[in-house]
Amino acid sequence: MQNTIVAPATPPAISAIAIVRMSGPESLWIINSLLKKPPYWEPQRLYYKKLFFEEELIDDVVLSYWKSPKSYTGEDMVEISCHGNPFIVEKILEACQKRGARLAAPGEFTKRAFLNGKIDLTQAESVIDIIHAGGSLALKSAQALQSGGLSRVLLAIREELIDIVSELEAYIDFPEEDIQPRVGEQIIAKLSEIEKKLQNLLSSASLSRVLKEGFTIVLAGSPNVGKSSLFNALLKENRAIVSPHPGTTRDTIEAECRISSFLVKIVDTAGQRQSVDEIEAEGIRRAKEAVKKGDLIIHLVSAPDPPSSDPFVLDELLPEQRVILVASKADLGIHPLNQERLAVSVVTGRGMEELEEKIKDILTGFFPRDFSYGINSRQAVAIEKVLTAIKRGIMGIREKRLPELISSELRYGLEAIGEVVGFTSSEDILDKIFQKFCIGK
Template sequence: MDTIIAPATAPGKAALAVIRVSGPAAQPMTQTLLERPIPWIPQRATLVRLWDRGEFLDQAVLVYWKKPHSFTGEDVVEISCHGSPYIVQKMVAAYIARGARFALPGEFTQRAFLHGKLDLTQAEAIHEIIQAQTPAALEGALGIHQGKLRNKIVQLRERLLGIVAHLEAYVDFPDEDVPPLVQKELEEALDCLEQELEALLRTAPVGKILREGVVTAIVGAPNVGKSSLFNALLREDRAIVSPIPGTTRDTIETECQLGGFCLRLVDTAGRRKTDDWIEQEGVRRAEAALAQADLVLYVIVAPEPEPEEVRRLLPPPGKVWLVVANKCDLGIHPDHRDRICVSALTGQGLDRLQEEIVRQLTGGLALAKEGWITINPRHEGLLRRAQEGLQRARTAWQEGASLELVSVDLRESLQALGEVIGLGCREEILDEVFRRFCIGK
């Protein structure tokens, strides 16, 4: 491979910048920039002065990582210099003049994968760690980076490989006294594998929420306290609160962290018929926010009977829909004894609301006990392919198909599981995975 270079820190002025160089010429190229020779001791920081064709570049700290004991598995030089964009530009230009190439997005991590320093799920987790905005998102990314998903996939794959090996040995070596798998044993083994795949697949919606956040629409009739609840969840006076119906004429959006999740709260106009054309537009926008939301908090008034529209509610499929009875500090009508009752004014019941939101978003999965293990869309597609292969194999077995045909379906599942961790992935798939990374990582 050629030698690549890129800043590993974000562009812009800063106290320090880190420049990463990886490849066979990383050390020789750096040697030509040094004011005087240094002992190239791996993993030791050395203060150096760097020059390019008689021009002083900067005084910097240099760390040498000798292959294979580096992030990429190649010789790596990391330079910590002053964070002037001009200095960084001159430093990179000096290496490019000596034959280095500017790295593509994710190319350092891609080289780490190609050199066996990490599997594909761990490589993807690096991107998730960088993008994480909440404790839960970071916990999930760190869990995968530590190998929790890889270990699970490897375990499932080894068990499936044992079944395939047994079937094929029985077919290929009939004279070797290989015991046949009885129908009950095979079906139980495939059922167990399928259930474990299904458990992983159930985490896909949670993974999406951790990566993208949750669009949360607060809706209801005028004067039920939607804006007050918006402010209470946000813990600041962001929306105007007034006893006058129709105060909120437009949607107000902002982000907040709740229970480890990132919620994009949307305060909306009260849903009612009105002749005021401005308020009509507010109601229209409220309906649009409702249609786009992942989570809907439908607010009613706790001291009053259940509104007729609540009885007629048909929550759209695919949305988390919670009816929240607000103003419980003024009393709770018997209709709402089993509802989530809160007071946006005093804070009463907000903890329970938060717990219920988290429970609904995670589908009740007790993920926190073992650390978050959530899958992304690429994992989901491959795991479904593996699951379908198991289902076809079991059906073929039950219908009396030949063991060769059963084995073909099981091998399809093996291939899909392998691709989750990067075994047998085509080059274009790898390029698609890594191109989403930032440059320098």
């Protein structure tokens, strides 16, 4: 980290302004070399200057200087705001590199912030979640992680485990003494409380996934009940072919959109019925597979037709899956036996607002009221290790194993917590995390 890095912090597109950032010990010297008259630099103050390279004007820019350690990376940093012309950005990058900086690798600014102790690993990972948040709840979750929400919980658990390990290892100095039953029960009670906290964290992993990837909403039903029309209406664009002839949709069609503050993937499926057509039969098989993977199933029937004429039967769903029963084509009338379903017409717009509101309520219901953030898959794997160590520790006390063996299990849990927050992360793990970032972040 002794070298100075430079990179664009904004996308390569024509815009009002663009930002180039530079971090490292030579940042101030490099920017001074591109100015006719360097100012007396005061940290976190803006300077309007003309940037030159070998007497050629590059651009009129606004400069800000961040002095180590009070900067994002913990190093000296300079940020250059220039006109948003990619050609100008390239000239600035070229000038800085010719003065000794090198182009930053993806995520290198955030990686330096982590390595310099400005943030821990959970906070570093939250940066990319903030950038890619697909809705307000996803953004709120990422911001809670960035503010250290997960770190605080895990570091508090770590302190509790250290106290328990210290208590256990006190017995190692007196091998003739066994762990007293009362003390053993107290330790088990403490470990059980920690176990509950870790289980709560793990339960948020699946919610974190849907926040990042979006919920899957599957439209299912017989042929010609209005699935493709509803698909287009929810997307507010014509993506699927709509036809009065049954069997038009022969494969699953997917598209992303936003309903309320949620990112969702809507899946239009082939109408399910008995078919001798090989292609249609394959589409029906894929439709059934899609239903199995959906978070929310919208089961459609044709509103004017009696249920007895509908061949589709919705298979048994998983406990976590939700269903909305819809009677589509409501503008053509509603059969008395379809009255309990939500009546929808994409022609008149009837029921569409109510349907979207119902979808929003169901998706919101996936999250507990006290939900603040979700953990990612890497964090979940490490927390599983901590849980395993806790369970083995409890078992060891109940089976009256040697204190050093129980302590060894709990120390394994401490190491796993270190993996989450970044106390014990290998270079390979760090590279894998930060290579997902864009250049300049």
